[in-house]
Amino acid sequence: MLNVFLVDDEYYERLSLKNSIPWSELGMQISGEANNGETALEMMLENPPDIAVVDINMPKKNGLELIEQLTSHQIRCQYIILTGYDEFRYAQQAIRLNVSEYILKPINYPNLIASLTVLRRKIEEQKEFVTRMVSLSSENERLHLERYYNDLVNCNFSIQNMEQYDKKLAQELFITYDSYQVAVFESLEKVSLENLYKLQEKYSSIYDRTTFVVCLDNKRRLFFILNGSCSESDPRLIEELIRLADQEGISCGAGIGNTCSQLEKIFLSYNEACIALQNCPVRNQSIVRYREIRTVPDIYLDSKKKNILRAMIIAKETAKLSSFLTDLYTDLEQQQPAWDTITLYTLELISLLTECLSSQMAASISLLNSEGSILDTLNSKKDVPALRDWLIEIYTTSIRTVTEKEDYSDITRCVESYILEHYADSELSISAISKDLFLNYSYLCHCFKRDKQMTINDYISQLRISKSIELFQSGVENISFVSEKTGFSSASYFSKQFKKATGLSPTEYMKTLGKEADNSPQ
Numbered sequence: 001m002l003n004v005f006l007v008d009d010e011y012y013e014r015l016s017l018k019n020s021i022p023w024s025e026l027g028m029q030i031s032g033e034a035n036n037g038e039t040a041l042e043m044m045l046e047n048p049p050d051i052a053v054v055d056i057n058m059p060k061k062n063g064l065e066l067i068e069q070l071t072s073h074q075i076r077c078q079y080i081i082l083t084g085y086d087e088f089r090y091a092q093q094a095i096r097l098n099v100s101e102y103i104l105k106p107i108n109y110p111n112l113i114a115s116l117t118v119l120r121r122k123i124e125e126q127k128e129f130v131t132r133m134v135s136l137s138s139e140n141e142r143l144h145l146e147r148y149y150n151d152l153v154n155c156n157f158s159i160q161n162m163e164q165y166d167k168k169l170a171q172e173l174f175i176t177y178d179s180y181q182v183a184v185f186e187s188l189e190k191v192s193l194e195n196l197y198k199l200q201e202k203y204s205s206i207y208d209r210t211t212f213v214v215c216l217d218n219k220r221r222l223f224f225i226l227n228g229s230c231s232e233s234d235p236r237l238i239e240e241l242i243r244l245a246d247q248e249g250i251s252c253g254a255g256i257g258n259t260c261s262q263l264e265k266i267f268l269s270y271n272e273a274c275i276a277l278q279n280c281p282v283r284n285q286s287i288v289r290y291r292e293i294r295t296v297p298d299i300y301l302d303s304k305k306k307n308i309l310r311a312m313i314i315a316k317e318t319a320k321l322s323s324f325l326t327d328l329y330t331d332l333e334q335q336q337p338a339w340d341t342i343t344l345y346t347l348e349l350i351s352l353l354t355e356c357l358s359s360q361m362a363a364s365i366s367l368l369n370s371e372g373s374i375l376d377t378l379n380s381k382k383d384v385p386a387l388r389d390w391l392i393e394i395y396t397t398s399i400r401t402v403t404e405k406e407d408y409s410d411i412t413r414c415v416e417s418y419i420l421e422h423y424a425d426s427e428l429s430i431s432a433i434s435k436d437l438f439l440n441y442s443y444l445c446h447c448f449k450r451d452k453q454m455t456i457n458d459y460i461s462q463l464r465i466s467k468s469i470e471l472f473q474s475g476v477e478n479i480s481f482v483s484e485k486t487g488f489s490s491a492s493y494f495s496k497q498f499k500k501a502t503g504l505s506p507t508e509y510m511k512t513l514g515k516e517a518d519n520s521p522q
Helices: 011-020 037-046 063-072 088-096 109-153 159-173 193-206 228-233 236-247 263-278 303-315 318-334 339-361 374-379 384-403 410-422 430-437 441-452 456-473 479-485 491-502 506-517
Strands: 002-007 028-034 051-055 078-083 101-104 180-187 212-216 222-227 252-256 287-289
Touching (some): 078 109, 101 109, 109 222, 180 236, 222 263, 228 236, 236 252, 252 263, 263 287, 263 374, 303 318, 303 339, 303 456, 303 491, 410 441, 441 456
Parallel strands (some): 078 101
Antiparallel strands (some): 180 222, 212 222
16 A cells, blocks of 8 residues: 655645545555644654645645655655645746646546556556566676676686676675685475575575575585584584475485685585585485595695695796696595595695686686586596696696787787886886887776786786796896896885795795706605
């Protein structure tokens, strides 16, 4: 029912309005009435109606003044003016205030009923439109949520480039917990997508984002990124979530991964949860934790190996990378770990590549063409050599794609060549490039960013780091000399930028070169 408010200083006029119009048949009800503008203003601000029938000539505040003040308070209401004054200035002011109808007294009730009927349809259409927009907005956020976290758990997205993904949305979706844990739910029977979304909405309505976020993965399974402190302190949480699913007629099995301290590591917890989920029917349990099925310790990349790999990726040394990765897998195979340990180890290597290339491109990138689960892709490989060869191909292809120049504009090529020639000059700037190449400053920045997916300054910094790595690999050990030769303003600034790009200081990097020369992943 639509709420209607009556404002008229004449009691019998208000009484006539209430008695002469079939309000309930019109889908309306009288929500209030007032005999002057000031009282009406207070009452309507407290409980805004859908429609107000307002007389113009009233004590304390006339009808038009009332409407103007209500409009200034952004009260969404449709107005019908009643007046005994057939004056143009009143009609003109009413039009300016977007009054829906201007009716002269004595009131023609059939005309007033017709006007109310038109307003009812208008208001219903507006409400339907708002409802549809809210629904579309909610659907859009849900789809972004799914894409966002599916990319994250499938190593298609680096957390370091979250803002490039969608800056505004990233601020809304970013979650900060003390620790993170992933649980994956899979229905024991086929369930429609609509019912899964309803269950997802139910979870979100009962629990807020301080406990978890929930969305569907690429295999139409619900997965939860849990606040690790909540899930660990309340082991009944997963049982309660399964019970809520049962209430909706959806019987689920749940796999739970280990907790991790960083959001960028949730891909490990997610895939551990998927592995645990596979064991539900085997163990005849509805909930299986990954740590319960481990009989040997997991093997993860240590920081030293990660730093060596980062340096090779930045330097685009695909041949050395192939050799190093081959040695890593040879060493891994000798330890004879379980297959799921090998796949999680491979996931770490993919995540490292995504992180490095996203940082170099200053944008989020996708390394894998498959829309399915990356764990399925890894499990499709028959043995360790097949998995190793696939990973090496991913590394070399991705690095080649990022450095490819075939589609660059002539302007970008010119800027690139100029930077390659002058990178050692610490005074190198975009202004100098623009001036020497006789190009518009803004236009060359636009072309370069469009083609290279990074700013000119980011490219200069990246090139200088790559050149410094070449010098270190050639045997140069003087950090100040390398800093000067690569265009950095000081050795301290160079060291800071080098560590930011590679994850280790110049001194630490030079130490890894000796280990790399031994041709052993150690």
